[in-house]
Amino acid sequence: MEATELNVIDETISEASLPEACPSCHGKLSVRLSPDGISTVCLGCHFMGRAQLETDEYGSTSLELLPTAQA
Numbered sequence: 001m002e003a004t005e006l007n008v009i010d011e012t013i014s015e016a017s018l019p020e021a022c023p024s025c026h027g028k029l030s031v032r033l034s035p036d037g038i039s040t041v042c043l044g045c046h047f048m049g050r051a052q053l054e055t056d057e058y059g060s061t062s063l064e065l066l067p068t069a070q071a
Helices: none
Strands: 005-008 014-018 029-034 037-042 047-055 061-070
Touching: none
Parallel strands: none
Antiparallel strands: 005 014, 014 029, 029 037, 037 047, 047 061
């Protein structure tokens, strides 16, 4: 899965949209990377979470979602 939109806000904050990435409804997941960490939100089902990047021994990177709230 690749980001469909990438927006660099400043040198420390970036945002991306990941299609079909919401673990709850499979909708578009908005991701914000900042010095505070990685936060996610789905505007479809209101899933909110924190995330962390994982890299395996082959150099592949994945996003692990840690739910914080769902309205």
